[in-house]
Amino acid sequence: MSHFQYNIHHQDPATAARRGVFTTPHGRVQTPGFMPVGTQATVKGLTIDQVAATGAEMILGNTYHLALRPGHETVRRLGGLHGMTLWQGPILTDSGGFQIFSLEGIREVSEQQATFRSHIDGAIIQLTPEHSIEIQESLGSDVAMVLDHVVALPAEPDAVVDAMERSIRWAKRCLNAATRDDQARFAIVQGGLDAKLRAECATELSSLAFEGFAIGGLSVGEPPEEMYRITAATCPHLPTDKPRYLMGVGTPIDLLENIARGIDLFDCVMPTRNGRNAMAFTDRGQIKIRNAVHREDTRPLDPDCHCVACRHSRGYLRHLFIAKEMLGPILLSIHNLTYYQRIMAEARAAIELGRFSEYVAKKKKGWLSQPTTNAETRG
C-alpha cells in the first residue's frame, strides 16, 4: 500500500470546490489547506510550536535555498528537514525552478539542465531534474516538486510552449530519478496564460505516475481574473483523485476563488511577509498597524481571533513596529498565519455544508470593505 492517499469526501454542489484528506508518512492534511512557507527551514520568526499553534498541518521548504545553504548533505546529516525543524507533520519542498528563474541568476537553460548563479556567493551552479530530486530526497520532504522551466510573463508564445514542453520532459526525468517510496512527487503544470497549452500540459502530466499536481507560473503579476481563468481551464484536465496545488497563491480572495475552481492546496509568503511589513489580515480587509489611528486603540486586531497577537491591543502592536521591535513582525506573522488557517477551516466547513459560494460571497463582502494589498508570493 502506498504511503500516500488522497480521499475526497465532499464535493460542493455549486462549484468545483472539494473537501479532502491527503495522507502522508508524516500524517494527514485536511484540504483545502494552506502551507506556511519555511523557505530556509524556518517559517520566518516563529518557533515550530508557534507554527503548529496557527493550525497549520503541512509546511513548505525550498530546495534552491537549502541546497545552497546549509547544503542538502548537511540537512541530511542533521536529520533531514524534519530533524532540523522538529516539524512533526508533512513537509513539501519546492524544486527550485521558480527561484532559479525568478531570482535573475539564470544563465542558460539547455535540455539537460539549468545553469545559474547563486544569489549568495555568485557561484555558477548547474541543476538537472535528477539532481533536484536527489537533493529533495536528502532533505527528506514528504512531497518533492519536479524541476520546472518557468518563463517570466509576458513572454513570446514560442518561449511559453518551449518551456511547457521542457517542463513535461523534465517531469518525466524526475519521476525516473526518484528512489524513495516515502516521498511523493508532484508534477507542475506550465503554459503561461494560454488555457489551451495549460490543458494540454495537464493532460500529458496526468498520464504519469505522480501523487499530486501543481499549477505553477501564476501569481507573477497577472490580474487575478487571469489566474482564475487559468486555474479553471486546468483543473478539469487533472485527475480528480489526486491533490491539486496552486503554487505561491495568494490573497484570501485568491484562495477562495481558486478553491471554487478545484484547488486543494496553497502556499504563499504573503501572511508572513505582510506581517513583517505591519499589515494584518482581518475579515474587514488588511489593517496597517503603523497607522497613527491605532496609537491608543485598546481593541485587538480581530476580536474573533484566538492567536497570541490578538490578546494584545492594537496600540501595543503599533508601538512594537514604531519602536522597531522584533516582536511586532513576530506577532503579526502569527496572526496572519492563524487567519489564513481560519479561512481554510471555514472553507472546509462550508464545503461540507454545500454552501461554499454563500461563504465566499460573505467573506468577499467583508474583505472588499477595505482594499487588500497584493504582493509577490511564491516562497
Added chain:
Amino acid sequence: MSHFQYNIHHQDPATAARRGVFTTPHGRVQTPGFMPVGTQATVKGLTIDQVAATGAEMILGNTYHLALRPGHETVRRLGGLHGMTLWQGPILTDSGGFQIFSLEGIREVSEQQATFRSHIDGAIIQLTPEHSIEIQESLGSDVAMVLDHVVALPAEPDAVVDAMERSIRWAKRCLNAATRDDQARFAIVQGGLDAKLRAECATELSSLAFEGFAIGGLSVGEPPEEMYRITAATCPHLPTDKPRYLMGVGTPIDLLENIARGIDLFDCVMPTRNGRNAMAFTDRGQIKIRNAVHREDTRPLDPDCHCVACRHSRGYLRHLFIAKEMLGPILLSIHNLTYYQRIMAEARAAIELGRFSEYVAKKKKGWLSQPTTNAETRG
C-alpha cells in the same frame, strides 16, 4: 498593610548570600532573582508566554525609552505596562538616569533637572526627579527607580561626590513626589569606585522610606573585581530587610559573586544581546554558534536545558544564524534567559542548603573552561 514585603528565610553561613521572597501587588519574586530586560515594553524577540516559560518572575521596562516612545500617557491609556505587555508578574521600571547620562544626549545637569536630547528625534527634553516618578506612575510598574545622576567612570573625585550627593537629594524629591501606594520606590546608591563614598551614600539613603535599594553606576567597564569590591563595601550599609538590586549586571560569574556579597536582584541585557549575537551561555562557558565546528553537530546547546532552543541541534541553530533568519536570535535569547533563570534557581537552592560557596566554585570551574565574553549591560 503595605503592598510590598521582603522576607529573608535563609542566610548562607559562609557568605553574605540571602534567600528571600519579595512580595508585590503583581505577585512574588524568589530571590536571588534575575529580571529580563524589556526596555521598550518587550523582551526582544520573545512573546510574553515565552518570557514566562524561561522561569522569569519579574521583568524590567525603561522609563526613558517608554517616555519618548510611545509616551507615558499612551502607555497609561493602553492599560499601563501590564496591560500592554500582558505580563502578569511584577515589573520594575528604570528611571531613565542611566540612559540620559550614557546615551551621550546629556546637555546640562542642574540641581533642578537633567536636560538632554532625545536619541529618536533630537528634541531637547528636561527631566526632573518628580517627573520621572510621575512617568513611572503612568507606566504602572510595581517598582519605580529614583532618578539618579550617573557619572561616566573614570571621573574626577569632585564630580563623583557631586553626582552622589545630587542623587541623594533627587532620591528624596522622588519619595516626596510619589502618590501611588501600589508602587514601591527603590533608591540608587552612587559613589563611583570609592568605597567610602558608597558607604556614605548607602547609609544616607537607608534612613529614607524606600522599599528597596539599588547599586547603580557599576558594570560600566571597570574590572569585575572592582565591581565586587564596591558591592561588598555597600551591602553592609543597606537595610538587611529590604531587597538589594545590582543594576545592569552581568555575566553568570558576576551574578554569583554579587549574590555572595549580599545582592538579591539583577537585570542585564546580556542574555538577550548575546543571544542575538549568536552566543549561548552554558555550564562550559559561551558557545559561539556561528563557528563552523557546529555545522553538522546534532547535539543540543545544552543537554540539561529544557528550553525550546535545546530541542534543536546546534547545526540547525548555526544554519539559522548563517541564513540570517530571525529564529536564530529568538531561540538563543530564549536559551540564554532560561539559562540565567536556571543559575538563579540553583543559587537559591544552594543558599537553602548552606552550600553557596561550594556551588559557586563548581560553576566557575565549568565557566572558566572557556572564556565568557563581557559586554555592556544596563537596559
